[in-house]
Amino acid sequence: MGREFSKRARGAEMKAAAWVGRHPGSVLAPSVVTASGLELGWATTGGIVGGTVAGLGAWYRAHPDTFDRLAAPRLRSWRRRWWTYVGLRWRNALIACDLFTTHRKTGELRVPRLVRVRSYSPSVDTLYVKLHPGQHLRQFEAKLPELTEALKVERIALERVKPRVIALVVERAEPFTEVIEAPEMPQDADAVELGRLSVGENEYGGDWRIPVLGQHLFAAGATGAGKNSIPAAVLRGLAPMIRDGSVRLWLCDPKQMEFAKLAPIAYRYAAEEQACADLIDEYVDDMQATQQALSGQGKRAITPSPVTPLNLLVLDEMGALLAYGDPSVGRGLRRQLALIGSQGRASGHSMLGLVQEPTKDTVPVRDLFTNRICLRVTSAAHVDMVLGENARLRGALADEIPNDPATAGIGYVIRQRSRVPMRVRAAYVTDTELDELVTFVREGWKGTPANLQVVAG
Template identity: 60%
Template sequence: MDPTEGHVTKRRAGVEIRAVVWLARHPLMTLMPAALVWLVATVGPWTPAIIAGAVGAAGLVWYRGHPMSFDAIAAPLLRSGVRRWGVYVGPRWWRAMEACELSKTHRRTGVERVPRIIRVRSYSPTIDSILVRMLPGQKIATFEARLVELADTLRVQRVAVERVKPGVAGLVIERKEAFTEPIPAPDLPEDPGAVDLGSVYVGETEHGQDWRLPVAGKHLFVAGATGAGKNSIPMSLLVGLAPLIRDGLVRIWCCDPKQLEFSQLSDICHRYAATESTCAELIGDYVADMHATQRKFAFLRRRKLHVSRDTPLNILLLDEMGALLAYGDPLVAREVRRLLALVGSQGRATGHSMWGLVQEPTKDTVSIRDLFTLRICLRLTAAAHVDGVLGENSRLRGALADEIPDLPDTAGIGYVIRQRSRVPVRVRAAYVEDADIAKLVAFVLAGRDQLPAAAGPDSQPAPEAAEHTGLTDRLRGALTMTGAT
C-alpha cells in the first residue's frame, strides 16, 4: 500500500532541494562557475583573466571584421542568453502567466505552477521563439485565447502560437516592427539555370530570412486593401522568372481590368486583356490551352511537366479578381468562375497556374478562393477577412493583418502560414519600382529578339490546341447576350 495515498500536505519541498533540481535542469549554470573556480584554484587568477581577454578580443575582431558570419552565428546565441535570463525567466514571467490566467493552483496542495520555458531562440533582433512546457490540462487553444493579453503584458508588438508536440507550445514573440524600410527589388537573373521554380525570391520574413515561393504547380492568392502593395508580390516573382519568360519557358496571360501597374508588362505577356469581354475570352483560351496540353500528355503517356518551349509553364495573372467575378455582368462572371475552377482543380499537372489579386476576399466575391494553394494576406480592413484568406483561426494564432497601419511605409507587409506548424509568419515583399519594371521589359524583349521565330513564346499553338482555341459556347453566348461582342 502506498503510504502517501490519500494524504495531502501544503508544505513544499525545501529551497535547497528546489535549487538542486533547477541546477540539474540548467547544467551550464553549474558547470561554468565550477570550471572557473577550478581553474583559479589550479593555475591562479591571471590565466583565466588572460583567456577571458583573448576570447573577448577575438569576438570583437569577429564582430568588426566579418559582420555577416557574426550576425548569423554568434549574435543569435548571445541574444538568446540575454533574453532568456533577462526577460523570460524569473518574477516577470511568473507575473505575466498569472496576469493572463495561464497559471494553475493545485486545488489540494495550494501550490501554484506556471508553464515552464524550455528553450529561447532569438534568430533576429526583433523576433524571439520560445518553447513552453504547458501545464496538465492546458492546450494550444488556452494560449490562443490569451495572445492579446500576453502581448500587452510582455510589452511586445505581437505573440503567435503553434503546437510543437504534445504538451509543448511554441510562442513567436515580435518585440518590435521587423520591417522599418522598403526592401529593394530582387536582382534580375541572367541565366535560366539560375532560376529555381520551386523557390523564387519575393522578399524577407520577420526572422531575417529570404521569403521564397514555389511557382510550378501552385496557385497564388494575394488579398490586400487598396495601397497594401499587392502587385509587389507578382512583380517580384516575374523579375525572378525573367530569363524563363525571355526564352519562352514561361508564358504570362494577364487580365488587367485596372490597367495600371501590369499594363507596363503587356509587351512581354503571351496574352494581355483589359476589358471584361477580352478578359473572359483570354480565360477561355487559357482553359482551352490547358485541355490541349492534357490531351498531349495523355497521348505521350506523360504524368509530369518538363518545362520546355514545347510545354512551357503558363501563368494566368488576374488583377482585381472582384471585377471579373462579382462586380461585372452576372452571366459572364458565372462562366468565368466555372473556367477558373477548372484551372484551380486541373491546372497543376499541365503547368497552368493562376495568380489572383483581390481587395475584398469574401466568399461572395471570390467563391473559388479555396482552390488556391498559396495564400498571402496583406493589410485588410476587417478582422473576419483574415481567416477567410489564411484559414480558420489564423488571426487567433497571431495573423493580425487588419491591424497593419494604413500607411505608405507598410506597403508589402503581410502574413503567410507556415505549412507544417500552421503558425502565421510576418513577411514583406520587395518593392519593384517603375524603373525595375522597365528594366525587366527591356531585358525580356532584347533577349526575345534573338530567339528563332518558331521557338518564341508567341508562336502559333499546335494543331490539337488550335482546334479548341477560343471561347466555350456558354461563354460566347453570355458575351453575346450582354452585347459585349
C-alpha cells in the same frame, strides 16, 4: 473553484508544490545535472554539458534550415518563458495594468497565470494565459495600450482559446525597417529556379522564395498593402524564360494601372470584364489541349520549354472579376477558375491571384490556391481565411500591420513543414524596373512577336 469560504490564504509550500507540478522540466533539468555532478564528477558533467552546447552550435551553423525549424522555436520559447516573462516581471506588469482580482476575504492579489509560451518566430510570441473567475477577454482588450508598454513590445493581439484561457499574441519587434530592392533578373533561362523564385526577404534575414511550377499563388491585402510587388518580383525572376518562350504570361488587369506596362510581353492581355472572361476561356482550352497531349504521350507533367511552356495566369483584383461585376460573367469565371485550380498543376497552368477581400463570397475558389500570402488586411478574420485555421493565434498579425506606406509588402506566409507563420516582406519593384523587364524580354525575344496580343485594351 470560485467559492471563497476561508479567510486563510493557501500555504506557500502548497503553492511551491503546485508550481513544481506544473513545471516538472524546470525542476528535473537542474536535478539531473546535480545528480550527474555528484555521481560522475563535475568535470565529466561539465564535458557533457559543454559537448551538448557545442553540438547545438554546430547544428546552428551547419544546417540553419532544420535548426530554425526544429530547435530554435523550443529554445526561444524556453528563454522567453524563464527570462522575459518570468514570475515577478509578468506579475508586476499585470498589476500595473489593473489586470488582477482580489480575494474577497483574504485580500490576496490573484494575477492571471502564464500557462505556456510559444515563440514560433524571432519577432512574435504567443502567451497562453489562464484567467481567474470574474475576468474576461474584454478587460485585457481595454488595457492593451498599457500592457503593450508594460511588456515593452510593439503590439499585442488577443484571442480566446477556451473558457478562462486567452492567448496574447505579442509582436516584440519589426524585423523589416527598410525597403527591399527588386530581385535581379537572371540573364539565362538555365539560371531560373522555378521551385524557388526569390521575391523578398523573411524575418530571419534570408531570401523569401516561392515556387511557381505546379503551384497556384494567392495574395490578399488591403489597398496599398503592396500586393502587386509579388507578381512583379516573380516576373523579374522568370524574365529569361518569358523572353525564350518557355513561360507564357496571361494577364487579366481590370484595374489597368501597374500591370498595363506588362501588356507588351503578355501572351494574352485583357482589361475589360468580358475580355477577361474570354481570355480565361482560352486559357482553359489551352490547359485541356495540353492534358490531351500529355495523355497521348504517356506523360504526367511537363518540362517547361518553348514547345511545352509554363503558362502563368495573373489575376489582378479578383473581387472585380468574380463578385463585383456582371453576375453571369462572374459565375462563368468561378467555374473556369475552379477547373484551373483543380487540374492545371500537372499541365503547367498556374494561377497568381490578388484580392483585397478574401471572403468566400468574394473568392469562392480560394481553397484551390496551394500557396497563400496575407499582407495587411482590415479584419482579424481575414487572416485565418487566407492562411488557415488558427494562423492568427500562432502569430500572423496581418490585421495589426499599420496602414502606412512604409509597411507596404509586409505580410505572412505559412512555413510548409512546420505550419508556422513567418513574417515576410516583398521586394519593391519600381516603374523603372518594370520598364527594364519589358525591354529585356522584347529586345531578346526569340519567339514570334505576333504571339503577343491584346485581347482587349
